[in-house]
Amino acid sequence: MRPLHTLKNAPYAQSDAQLPTQPTEPEDMSTPNNSSSFPVVIINTGGTFNKIYQPLTGLLTVANDERTIEDLLHSAAPNLDLHLIGVVHKDSLDMTQDDRTSICETIRNLSPSLNAAPIIIIHGTDTMHETALFLDKAELNRVIIMTGAMRPAQIDPIEAALHLGMTLGFAAATPHPGIYIAMHGRVLPYNQYRKNRTIGIFQTK
Amino acid sequence: MRPLHTLKNAPYAQSDAQLPTQPTEPEDMSTPNNSSSFPVVIINTGGTFNKIYQPLTGLLTVANDERTIEDLLHSAAPNLDLHLIGVVHKDSLDMTQDDRTSICETIRNLSPSLNAAPIIIIHGTDTMHETALFLDKAELNRVIIMTGAMRPAQIDPIEAALHLGMTLGFAAATPHPGIYIAMHGRVLPYNQYRKNRTIGIFQTK
Amino acid sequence: MRPLHTLKNAPYAQSDAQLPTQPTEPEDMSTPNNSSSFPVVIINTGGTFNKIYQPLTGLLTVANDERTIEDLLHSAAPNLDLHLIGVVHKDSLDMTQDDRTSICETIRNLSPSLNAAPIIIIHGTDTMHETALFLDKAELNRVIIMTGAMRPAQIDPIEAALHLGMTLGFAAATPHPGIYIAMHGRVLPYNQYRKNRTIGIFQTK
Amino acid sequence: MRPLHTLKNAPYAQSDAQLPTQPTEPEDMSTPNNSSSFPVVIINTGGTFNKIYQPLTGLLTVANDERTIEDLLHSAAPNLDLHLIGVVHKDSLDMTQDDRTSICETIRNLSPSLNAAPIIIIHGTDTMHETALFLDKAELNRVIIMTGAMRPAQIDPIEAALHLGMTLGFAAATPHPGIYIAMHGRVLPYNQYRKNRTIGIFQTK
Numbered sequence: 001m002r003p004l005h006t007l008k009n010a011p012y013a014q015s016d017a018q019l020p021t022q023p024t025e026p027e028d029m030s031t032p033n034n035s036s037s038f039p040v041v042i043i044n045t046g047g048t049f050n051k052i053y054q055p056l057t058g059l060l061t062v063a064n065d066e067r068t069i070e071d072l073l074h075s076a077a078p079n080l081d082l083h084l085i086g087v088v089h090k091d092s093l094d095m096t097q098d099d100r101t102s103i104c105e106t107i108r109n110l111s112p113s114l115n116a117a118p119i120i121i122i123h124g125t126d127t128m129h130e131t132a133l134f135l136d137k138a139e140l141n142r143v144i145i146m147t148g149a150m151r152p153a154q155i156d157p158i159e160a161a162l163h164l165g166m167t168l169g170f171a172a173a174t175p176h177p178g179i180y181i182a183m184h185g186r187v188l189p190y191n192q193y194r195k196n197r198t199i200g201i202f203q204t205k
Numbered sequence: 206m207r208p209l210h211t212l213k214n215a216p217y218a219q220s221d222a223q224l225p226t227q228p229t230e231p232e233d234m235s236t237p238n239n240s241s242s243f244p245v246v247i248i249n250t251g252g253t254f255n256k257i258y259q260p261l262t263g264l265l266t267v268a269n270d271e272r273t274i275e276d277l278l279h280s281a282a283p284n285l286d287l288h289l290i291g292v293v294h295k296d297s298l299d300m301t302q303d304d305r306t307s308i309c310e311t312i313r314n315l316s317p318s319l320n321a322a323p324i325i326i327i328h329g330t331d332t333m334h335e336t337a338l339f340l341d342k343a344e345l346n347r348v349i350i351m352t353g354a355m356r357p358a359q360i361d362p363i364e365a366a367l368h369l370g371m372t373l374g375f376a377a378a379t380p381h382p383g384i385y386i387a388m389h390g391r392v393l394p395y396n397q398y399r400k401n402r403t404i405g406i407f408q409t410k
Numbered sequence: 411m412r413p414l415h416t417l418k419n420a421p422y423a424q425s426d427a428q429l430p431t432q433p434t435e436p437e438d439m440s441t442p443n444n445s446s447s448f449p450v451v452i453i454n455t456g457g458t459f460n461k462i463y464q465p466l467t468g469l470l471t472v473a474n475d476e477r478t479i480e481d482l483l484h485s486a487a488p489n490l491d492l493h494l495i496g497v498v499h500k501d502s503l504d505m506t507q508d509d510r511t512s513i514c515e516t517i518r519n520l521s522p523s524l525n526a527a528p529i530i531i532i533h534g535t536d537t538m539h540e541t542a543l544f545l546d547k548a549e550l551n552r553v554i555i556m557t558g559a560m561r562p563a564q565i566d567p568i569e570a571a572l573h574l575g576m577t578l579g580f581a582a583a584t585p586h587p588g589i590y591i592a593m594h595g596r597v598l599p600y601n602q603y604r605k606n607r608t609i610g611i612f613q614t615k
Numbered sequence: 616m617r618p619l620h621t622l623k624n625a626p627y628a629q630s631d632a633q634l635p636t637q638p639t640e641p642e643d644m645s646t647p648n649n650s651s652s653f654p655v656v657i658i659n660t661g662g663t664f665n666k667i668y669q670p671l672t673g674l675l676t677v678a679n680d681e682r683t684i685e686d687l688l689h690s691a692a693p694n695l696d697l698h699l700i701g702v703v704h705k706d707s708l709d710m711t712q713d714d715r716t717s718i719c720e721t722i723r724n725l726s727p728s729l730n731a732a733p734i735i736i737i738h739g740t741d742t743m744h745e746t747a748l749f750l751d752k753a754e755l756n757r758v759i760i761m762t763g764a765m766r767p768a769q770i771d772p773i774e775a776a777l778h779l780g781m782t783l784g785f786a787a788a789t790p791h792p793g794i795y796i797a798m799h800g801r802v803l804p805y806n807q808y809r810k811n812r813t814i815g816i817f818q819t820k
Contacts (some may be wrong), residue, residue, distance in 0.1 A: 007323075023385035036409050071363070073367070074363065075354075075355070075363070075364040075367060075368070075389055076367060076389055077389030078406050079389045079391050079407070080390045080391075112305075118230040135371065150280070156280075157362060157363050157366070158276070158279065158362050160365075161362070161363045161367045161370060162277065162278070162366045162370035162373075164367060165366060165371040165372075165373075165374060166374035167370075168367075168371050168390060169262050169371035169372060169373060169375035169378075169387060169392050170377055171374070172371070172387075172391055172392035173374075173378030182374060182377075184283060184284045185243065185278070185280070185284040185285045186281075186284045186373075186377055187378070190251050201283050202284070205236050
C-alpha cells in the first residue's frame with residue numbers, strides 16, 4: 001500500500017461557517033454537505049482492520065498507530081479536513097468500559113468548530129455493537145458511523161477501503177444524528193444490523 | 206485481487222415491497238434504507254477504473270467485462286441485491302452521445318421493481334461531467350451516483366474500492382434524486398464538483 | 411494474487427532423455443540445464459509461507475493445499491515441468507520425525523524419470539535446519555533446495571516470490587547434490603546458513 | 616509494495632578476499648558462493664519491469680530511478696552487498712547502441728574489488744537478446760544474468776520478484792562467465808532462450 005506521509009489539515013475557522021447546520025427541506029432525504037471543505041473526525045480504536053503481521057512472533061497484532069487508515073485515505077486526503085485520533089489500539093474483545101468512556105470523552109472534547117462534523121469510528125467487529133450501545137446511552141447527539149473489517153487491511157485492503165469509503169459516502173449525505181454501522185455493503189442504525197458470527201457477515205435483524 | 210466468482214441476486218418481488226418509498230420525516234436529513242434487502246443498480250461504462258494491463262501489447266485497455274467491480278465488492282456481495290450491467294466499456298474520452306443515450310435507455314428500461322434503487326455509474330473521469338449533464342437533461346428523477354478512479358483498480362485497488370464504497374454509503378442514506386459525483390473523499394451534486402485536470406483531483410467549484 | 415487455475419504437466423518420457431546427467435567440464439562452475447523441458451519437483455510441507463488468514467477465527471493457519479505455490483509460479487508455469495506434491499501442511503514447530511520420514515519417502519519414491527530433477531522443499535523457517543539435517547543423514551544424493559518465508563505469501567507475496575525464484579534460479583545452474591537453504595538473498599549449503607531468531611534473518615555462520 | 620528506504624552496502628575490502636575465484640573441483644557442477652558477504656551488481660536499464668502508472672496522463676512510463684528493484688529486494692537486502700546502478704531508464708524498444716555501450720562501460724569501470732561479483736541486468740524483454748549479443752561481443756568475461764518482466768512490478772509484483780529471485784539464485788551457484796537470460800521459470804545462455812512474441816513467453820530454441 002502506498003503510504004500517506006502527511007495529512008495536512010486546513011484551519012477550521014472559515015469552513016465551519018459554511019456547514020449546513022440548519023437543514024430546512026421538508027423531506028426525509030439528504031442534501032450533501034457542499035461546503036468548500038469537508039471536516040471529518042475519524043476515531044481509531046484498533047480491531048482487525050488495523051492488524052499487522054509480526055514476523056518475529058508470527059502473530060497479527062493491532063498496530064499502535066493510525067498508519068493503516070492514512071494509507072487507505074491517500075486518494076481522499078486532498079478533499080478531507082481530516083481529524084484522525086487514535087484513542088485505543090485493541091482487539092475489540094479486549095475493549096473495556098473504560099475504553100468506551102475514553103471514546104465518549106474524546107467525542108465530547110472535540111473542538112466546537114467540529115460540532116457538525118461526522119464521526120467515523122474504526123472498531124473491531126466482535127464488540128462493535130456493545131460500543132454502539134454505550135455511545136447511544138451517552139446521548140452524544142452526533143452522527144457516528146462505525147466500521148471495521150473481517151480481514152486486516154494489510155491482507156485485504158479492498159474490504160477495508162470499501163468499508164471506509166462507505167462511511168465517507170454516508171457521512172457526505174448529512175444523515176440524522178445517530179449511531180450507524182457501515183459493514184458488508186450496507187449502512188444501518190446499529191440496532192438494526194448485527195454480526196452473524198457463524199458466517200462472519202453483518203446482517204439485518 | 207480475490208475474484209468473486211458468483212454474484213447471486215435474490216429475486217426482487219418481496220424485497221421491493223419493503224423499500225422506504227414514502228419518506229415522511231420533516232427534516233432534510235437521511236434515513237437509511239433499512240429494508241431486508243438493498244437493491245443497487247451498478248452501470249459499468251468502463252474508464253480508467255476498469256483498465257487492465259495487456260502484456261502482449263504493453264497497453265492498458267478497458268476490460269470488456271464487469272470483473273473488476275465484482276472483485277471490489279466481494280465483502281459487500283452477501284448484503285447487496287446487485288444488478289450489475291455493462292453498457293459500454295470505453296475510455297471516457299471515446300464516449301459518444303450515442304453511448305450516453307444507451308446509458309439513459311438502460312436506466313429507463315430497468316424493471317419497475319427497481320424504481321427506488323439507487324443507480325451507481327462507473328465512468329471515466331475526463332468526461333464524467335458531460336455524461337452527468339446529459340443525464341440531468343434527461344430528467345430521469347433517480348438517485349444517480351457517478352464514480353471512477355485516477356488509477357486502474359488493477360494498479361491501485363484502494364482508490365477504486367474507496368470510491369465504490371463511497372457510492373454505496375451515500376446510496377444507503379436515501380439521498381434526494383439527483384446526479385452526484387463520488388470522488389476523492391466527497392460526494393456532491395455533479396454541478397458543484399469538477400475535475401481539476403492540472404492536479405488530477407476533483408474539487409468544489 | 412492472480413490464481414493459476416491449471417498447472418499442466420507434460421509427460422516425462424521424452425524430456426528426461428535430454429537431461430544433462432553426465433556433466434563433463436573440468437571446472438567447478440555450473441552449466442545451466444538446457445534441455446527442452448525443465449523438470450522440477452516441489453514438495454510442500456507448509457510453514458508461514460503458506461499461511462492464510464481465517465476471518466472467522468482471526469487466526470493465520472497453514473493452508474491445506476498447494477494454491478499459494480501455484481499462484482506464485484504463474485509466470486514460470488509455461489516453462490516448468492512441475493511436479494508439485496503436498497506432503498504435510500504444518501507450522502514447522504509442529505513438524506515431527508514421522509513428517510520428516512514422509513518427506514524422505516516421497517523423495518525416494520519419485521519416478522525414476524525424475525532422477526535428475528532438482529527438489530525444492532517449502533518449509534517453515536524455525537525447523538528448516540532440523541529437516542535439512544534429517545535429509546542429509548538419509549543420504550539421498552539429490553539436489554534439495556529448501557526455502558520458506560518470514561511473512562505469509564498472502565501478506566507479502568514479494569518475499570515469497572523472491573525466495574521461490576531463488577530456488578528455481580539455483581536449480582537451473584545444475585548444482586552439486588546437497589541440501590541447500592535459499593533465504594534472504596542467498597543460497598548456501600544448509601550447514602553454513604542459519605536463522606538468527608533474534609532478528610528473523612538467515613545468516614552465514 | 617513496502618519500500619526499502621535504505622540499502623546500506625558494506626565496504627568491500629575484506630569480503631573480496633574470501634571469494635571463490637579459483638574453483639578446483641573436477642565436475643561441471645556449481646559450488647555456492649559461501650563467503651561471509653555476497654557482492655552483487657545490479658544494473659538497471661528500465662523496461663516494463665520498472666514501469667509506473669502516471670495518473671495525469673494515463674500512461675505507464677519507465678521510472679527514472681531504482682525504487683522498484685529496491686522494493687523487491689527488501690527481504691534480501693540484509694544479506695546482499697548490493698551495488699545497484701541505474702544506467703538508462705528506457706523502454707527496451709528505445710534502447711540504442713550508445714545505451715548498450717554505456718552498459719558495457721559501466722561493467723568495465725566497476726571497482727576491481729567487484730571482479731568476481733555476478734552482474735544482474737534489468738532490461739526490457741523486446742530487445743534483451745540484442746543487448747545480450749552486444750555484451751557477448753564485448754568479451755567482458757563476466758557472469759551476466761539478464762531479466763525483465765512482461766508486466767510492470769507495480770501491477771504484478773509476483774512475476775518481477777520471481778524473476779529477480781531467479782537471478783540471485785543462479786548467481787549464488789557460481790556459474791561460468793557468460794550471458795544468461797532468467798525469465799519465465801528458467802535461466803539459460805542467452806542464445807538458447809528467446810522471447811516468443813506471439814505468446815509473450817521466453818522459450819528454448
